[in-house]
Amino acid sequence: MAIAQRVNFRRLRTSIPYAALLAQIAGLVAAVLLFAALRDLEHKAQTTEFRQQASMRAMRLEQGLDDAVNSLAILNQLFVTNDTVSREQFRVFTAPLLARHPSIQAFNFHRIVPGEARAAYEAEMQHQFPGFRITELSEGKPVPARVRARHIVVDYLEPHRGNEAAFGLDVGGYSHLVRVMQQAADTGRSAASSLFQLAQGEGEARLGFEVVMPIYRKGAPLNDVHARRAAWIGDTAVIFSARNLIEKTFAGDGLLKEGSPDISVYAAATADETQLAFRKGNMPAAASRQVGWRRWFVPVPEEPFTHSFTVADKPWLLIVSPAQESPVIGQYGSIYVLIGGILFSLLAAAYIQALVTREQRVRKLVEERTQDANHANQLLREDIAARERLEHALELRNRAIEASPNAIIITSAEPPNYPIEYVNPAFVQMTGYSHGEILGKSMRILMGTDNKQPGIAEFKAATIEQRPAHAVIRSYRKDGTMFWNDLYTSPVRDASGKVTHFVAAQYDITDMKRYEAELEIRANRDTVTGLANRNLLRDRLSQALAYAARYMHPVWVVHLDLDRFKFINDTLGLSAGDELLKQVARRLEVSVRETDTVARLAADEFILVLPERSNESTAIHTMQRIMDAVAKPYIIEGHEFFMTTSAGMAVYPSDGEDAETLMKHADIAMYRAKETGRNNYQFYTPAMNERALERLRLEGDLRLALEHDQFELHYQPQVDLRTGRVTGMEALVRWQHPTFGMVAPARFIGLAEETGLIVPIGAWVICAACIQAKAWQDAGLGELRVAVNLSARQFVQKDLAASIASALQQCGLAPHCLEIELTESLIMDDVEHAIGAMRELAALGVHLSVDDFGTGYSSLSYLKRLPIHALKIDQSFVRDIGSDPDDAAIVATIISLAHSLRLQVIAEGVETAEQLEFLRSHGCDAMQGYYFSKPVPAGEFETVVGNNIQIADLPSFK
Incomplete structure (x- = not known):
């Protein structure tokens, strides 16, 4: 018996380590299996979160690029709906678009200028922008553009500040941009370029792209590619700094904060580093699988997320990679379970070792209860995990709805009012109603008394039929202001399929409606x-x-x-x-x-x-x-x-x-x-049509007359009535037309005034008259004063005095030998301006006279303030002084008035001896007219003066 007890004791002692070892192994195996399952769940959760973040960035990038590019379509409508667009209209129209899209570098209008029209175009532009030239970039700096058959010039540019280098730039030398413009012209749609160095900006901000839309000639057919190419006259363009545009698109939603995924954006279908538009973090690369013990404790990084899309028909690529330096947060639950399982198995082994000395029945009972406890713990952990996943999903949905920028409303499906049970903060901000004021109310509160709209009937029908609905309706905020509401509703069903609620999403599209109305106004x-x-x-x-x-x-x-x-x-x-x-x-x-x-x-x-x-x-x-x-x-x-x-x-x-x-x-x-x-x-009348055609031909020829030296001056002598000698002359322009011969001044002077050509013609007359007067002085004909008429357009020039001074200096004529004639009506249009301008001329030393005196209703109070030297009596008064007592009285009064003001008097249009005698008898100082000489060319005038012809030689004078 003692031997048996020793044997049993030996067996018992031998079984103790085996039982503890088995318990420990079982606990470790269970802990490892549970760890593996939880680690897999954590990896899937991390993968799902990463793909959601990447998808959000892809959607925001594509939406932001499309929204910015759509601004070009709005600008293009300005040129489509108007025959001509001024620079001021272009500036005013682009201002709200630039304010709305701060990422836009510039708006352009490219004008197509044929090579043969380049000089004329540059000359026209220099009137508005002195020093303007068509340029191209050389080593990043603008230089005069090379000669080309066709120039595509940046004509309109907003904003001008910060983009000066692009104004006047000829993009026709950039083959990649020309291909994009040609593609847009052929298709009639917008087209985007590849990335290139902009003329404006610095550093990475200079890398950008351009989107263009074609402009065609008004009324031209556009039914095929050849027709569109023939009608193509230019395009509108929007220029982006690629990095600025993408950075502002992401930064606006907080998508570039620290720890967020790495992002690479390419303006190409593949990851071409030459077309890299934006990068945050490291270069994208496939995740390498971790080795060693770390692969069991830290989830394997996700493969990069790629998304392809198009910008104005050009493919783009987005690659989102997990941030390599971002720590994995919230992914250590499985490790905690593993450590707990190991500790639990060790405790279980110790517990079994302590109890193994009891009877087999007690040990078996303990083992059974231990197994039951393990199973219960497993079920409890699974239940807790499931509940946590459900709570996390519900919390995520609630946060998404609360953070939504669009208003979300949930209503009960109980008729007739369908009371509101939930609104998110965006609804409160959009309508002005607080949660307490709106909950339990019907959505009809937003429509007020404006309940006859077609969209409201659609929502009523959809509610009764329990189906989705959509309409644009007028809604009203708490303060009564109206906004356009783009409203979507959809039924919410329970597990049995019964509709228990309706969910609605509303969008404030008031700004869009306002832009549509503004475009309609601008179009008409x-x-x-x-x-x-x-x-x-x-x-x-x-x-x-x-x-x-x-x-x-x-x-x-x-x-x-x-x-x-x-x-x-x-x-x-x-x-x-x-x-x-x-x-x-x-x-x-x-x-x-x-x-x-x-x-x-x-x-x-x-x-x-x-x-x-x-x-x-x-x-x-x-x-x-x-x-x-x-x-x-x-x-x-x-x-x-x-x-x-x-x-x-x-x-x-x-x-x-x-x-x-x-x-x-x-x-x-x-x-x-x-x-x-x-x-x-x-x-x-039909006769007017012929006159109009003649006028059109004359206008075209008049523009070439100066260039082809077709103008000449005729001179009409002015004679001193006391001495009878020629003391001066009036220079009168004549046009020697190559086809029509000598064209009368009445036929072309008015036309020159209307077209503005009178300014260069008048400048030529002053210069030519001064040169001729100086030549006659040098030839020994004396100091003859030459009189020149000024037009209204010349008179309002700011540099008038400077230009006359320059002409006098160039020809060497003394200022007192030049007389400037101004019509009475021209002076009276704006007396204060006239006085200032005439004082500047008088300061030069030239003589000033009032032409056609008596026809312009001048005031004597103004007349005494004018720095003039002479009055010229209009020929309409001189013509009838012998037969009309009124005209004779007017002429006598003008002579007396002028002498009282210490002014000389010259009578125009003297044609008879009777007129001459009347003027002499009343003290008129000088005359000019056909009685002595009609206007003659310079050569004939030299003969008149050279032969010393005097009025005293005429019969009436004797």
């Missing part, structure tokens, strides 16, 4: 006056003609042009000119009926469409009312102005049966009104 209304523009005019006139053709009613088309409007712009500036146009527009609208159309065609030109004027007398009455309204005084910037207008009228159907013909004939009649002295209206 003049931006300065608010009148109909050319597009709306064509539509209104077409409708009026269609109605007139059906009911046999006449339609009157009136072309109005303000007389001497440029004088206002030149003296007071463009803002004053705009104010005058606004006042004229209001007067025109008041003077016609509501059914009539008043449109601004261009600058100071207006078109009136007057339908259903049954007869000519009615139309004349309307025109007289319009002329009287325009002629009333204007107060602008404290100055009082009087403005007149010239008008031409054409009537349907006698003067044309379509809109273009009627507008053309009204324009011809308007020019006829200007030729007949302005401030009147003319009816169109």
